[in-house]
Amino acid sequence: MKAKIILYCYLLFLGLSACNKDEGNLSSEASLKTISFLKSNNPNLSADIQLEIVDNKITGSVPLKVSLNGLIATFDYTGKDIKIGDIRQISGTTTNNYLEILTYSIIAENGTSHNYNADISRFTGLPLIFITTDNGVLIDSKEEYRPGDVEVIGRGFDNLNVKMKIRGRGNSTWWIGKNAKKPYQMKLTSKAKFLGMPKDKKWIFLAEYSDKTLMRNRIGFEFGYLSNLDWTPSSVYAEVIVNGKYDGTYHITQKVEESKNRVNIGDDGYLLEIDQLHRLDDNDVYFYSSKFLINIKEPKLVKNDTKYNYIKTYISDFETALYGANFKDPNLGYAKFIDVNSFIDWYLINEIVKNQDARSFSSIYMNIIPGEKLKMGPLWDFDLGFGNVDYDVSEHPTGFWIKLNPWLKRMFQDPAFASKVKERFAYYRQNEAHILETIDKTSAYLNNSQYENDQVWHTLGIRIWPNPVWFDTYSEEVNHLKEWLTTRMNWLDENL
16 A cells, blocks of 8 residues: 555656646747738728837827727737737737727747737827818908817827817918918817816917927927926927818917916906007007007906006006116015016026017016016917027027017116026026927927928928028928027027
8 A cells, every 4th residue: 555655656746747847848938020900901091001019119100091999900929829908819800999008918838928018109199189160161260260079089188079169360370371371279168178288268279380390389388387487388289180181280289368277367367468559459458558568468358447547557657666766676666566586587588589579579478466566477479489580680599689678678777687687597508408308309209290291381491481591301490499599598698
């Protein structure tokens, strides 16, 4: 009996050893060799699409009119099995939704696995905005809204499909040419998040037609994010399709207006803009100070009512103090009426980019809550900044520009103000590398979209008003922007 037990144990040991030896021989190889979307399995495709596999990432894009939902991949791999989550994948058969990043798991014979993330984009990879007007009517008016629907599709935020109305907007950007790309203002029927930005109704579609980099407004905002200004508009790039036709790459931004999520001036505050008479709408309420026409954007007032007279008197008292004998006195002079730090941040940002309109012409915003001081901001309208103008000296990266604004010119006669400006400029100088890096990252992000945009609008290599210089390629336009900004920062560092 004892001998039988010993024999049984010996045979069991041999069996287990053999199993372990077999398991040790099982392959650990798990790799994805090729993956593609074939026209034969995806009727919406006009041609086969070969996806790229680099390291552990699968990338590629499908045409604009092809949905990422319902695609069938064909693949070749080494391993025992391939899954997405718990779902086994069969080459040329399994349907998947690629709206989000999917993870392919290649399972080896020995049970180990290797993962690949499939990041498939539609068209250029930017979010898609589909604008459909009722009966396909053209968006050809700045005054009359055109009703319709808007659908937003993209990764990283809630998709949207709601009613809206849309009209043209802008001044020179609207009238730049009959066949030019047009900017829009869209108004949703109710407040909603849009491209991940905080809830509101009105949204601005900047065409960036004369700015070949598509970035001047975006980089101007980046300076604002570095500043201590109360609010700078958020923005997102997107591809816009109007009534089924691709309209190009747009820069979607929050509108400069009173709102809890925008210019938060409460129930009794004011949003003001230094403007020009020919730019005003018929229902605008405005007044003249000793230096400027000041448009009251918020609230909606009746001329000569109590609120109107309050803000008109406040600006008058400020200018009296500014140009008075005691203007340097912190208790009696201009500092009694304004938030000096906001004026300095606003000044420096617009001076750095040498913003054409910000000296005295337009888009010069201010805000005030009664009982507090007048603040500059928010920032807006940088498409004619960074040297993108051929009819004034703001083209050149040298020389002062915003400093000649009548208010600021007087403030610079106060040594305390000039000293604060110099000190604050050092902060922006320290962040120059960050701004240049943001330009590089944004241009890389827009590389596919700028190409498609130019296929429609053909702006590269030709002069578009008011370009002082123009280049054949997008990368040359970006390099020119960076070189201009670097030269500008160097000049200001020496001359402020």
